[in-house]
Amino acid sequence: MIATLPDAETVLGRLADKMRDAIAFDAKLVGIYSGGAWLAERLARMLPGDHPVGYIDVSFYRDDYAERGLRPNPATTALPFEVGASRIVLIDDVLYTGRSVRAAINELFDYGRPQAIELAVLIDRGGRELPIEATYVGERLAVARDASIVLERRADGKLELTLEDAQDTSRA
C-alpha cells in the first residue's frame, strides 16, 4: 500500500501524452462530475484537435439508489453536441469498482448511439466489480479498500489528490 500520492498535475501530463496521438481528432470529451469534469476541461486545452467538452452526472443512473436514495444536489448533465455517431472519451478521476462508468455509459445511450466510447482515468486503483477497463490510464495505484482517493481543485486551478478514510468506498 502506498504512503504518498503522486502529484496530480504530473499524472495529468502523462495521461495527456498517452491520449495525444491515440484519440480521434474530433473526439468529444465527457467528464463525469466533479473530478472528471475538471479533467475534461484541462485535457481539451492540452490535446491537439477540436475536442468539445460535455459533462455527465450519473446520479439518476446509479445502481445504489434503492439502498441509499438519491444523492443531494445532482448536477445537470450537459452534452452540447450530437451524441449519436460521435466518438466519445469518457473521463473520470479515479476508476475503482466501475459502477460510475457503467452508469455513465447507460446515460450516454439515452442521448443517442455513439460511434465509439473510450475511457480515460487519472488513477486506476483496481478493485473492479464490473468488466470495465480504461483505454488510457495516468497511473495505477494500490490503495487500502477502506480508503478513498479524492481529486480536488485548488483556488489557483491546480489539481490535487488526497487520501481519505471513508466508509463509503462504493463511489469510484
Next chain:
Amino acid sequence: MHNPQLNAEGELTHLLTLEGLPPEVIGRILDTAVPFVSIAEREVKKVPLLRGKTVFNLFFESSTRTRTTFEIAAKRLSADVINLNIGVSSTSKGETLLDTIDNLAAMNADMFVVRHAESGAPHLIAQHLSASGKSHIHVVNAGDGRHGHPTQGLLDLFTIRHYKRDFRALAVAIVGDVLHSRVARSLIHGLTTLGTAEVRVIGPKTLLPTAVESLGVRVFHRMQEGLDGCDVVVMLRLQNERMRGSLLPSAGEYFKHYGLTPEKLRLAKPDAIVMHPGPMNRGVEIDSAVADGSHSVILPQVTFGIAVRMAVMSIVAGN
C-alpha cells in the same frame, strides 16, 4: 413534535404539506429539480430511478392537469403508473378510503399520489400505512381540500427562483381568491420558509381568510397599492362556483377590480413576472394581453412542474 413527512433520519419520505418543512428540505427539492428539467429535451426522456416501481394516482377529486403532470413525471422516472378516478368507482359502491388504500397496498403499490376534497386525507393515508406496517409506501399530496397543494407550491417556488434568484430580495403578490385556494396556502408557507422579503395578498375581504396576516403576509384590498413595486405577481383562479354564492357581485365586477390588465401590471416592477396555477379564466382574473404577454411565465410553470414532481418522487421513493 414529530413531522410525519420525515423519517427517523430527518429525510423526506412523504410530501404532505409545505407547512413546517425545513428550508433545507425545500432547497434540496428545488436543487434536485434543476437537472430534471433537461431530461425533457433528450432523445430518451426517461431516467431509470423508479424502474419496477408502481405509482397509483388516486384522484378522489377530478383534475386533468395535475394528474397528467404527475403521470408524465412518474413515467419519465420509468415507474409504472395506474390512474384511478376514484370519485366514480369504489367510493360510490360504499368502500371506505382506508379500505381502498389497503386493497391497493395488497397489489404491491410503492407510491400513492393523492388528490382529495377533504383536507388532511393524504395525512390520514400516510398515518394508516405507518400504523399497519406499510411505511415503505410513500404518499404525495396532489391537493387536499382547502389545506394545501405542496407540489404546486414547490413548482411556483422553483419558477420564482429560476427567474428571480434570491427570495430575500423579493416582493411577491398573490392576488384573488386566497380563501378557497390551497395553492395560495402552500405558496405562502414556502415563501415565508425561504425568507422572502415581502409576501402580499390582494383580494376583496370576502375572499381572504380571517386573520390571514398570521401567516406572515401583508394584506391589501386594492390592486393599485398591492402591486406597487412587486417582483412577482401570482394570479389565482377564480372558481366559477364562487359566483353563485354571495361572495361576489359578478365576473365583470371582479375583473374591473382584481383582473390583471396591462395597465395594472405597470404598477409592478418593469421586470416583474406573472404566474398562474391554471386553468385560467381569461377576462375574469387575467386579461389575455397579460396572460400571453412578455411578463407571463405561465407555460414555463407547467414545464417546471414536471421536473419538480420528478424531484419529489425520486427523493421520497429513495428514503
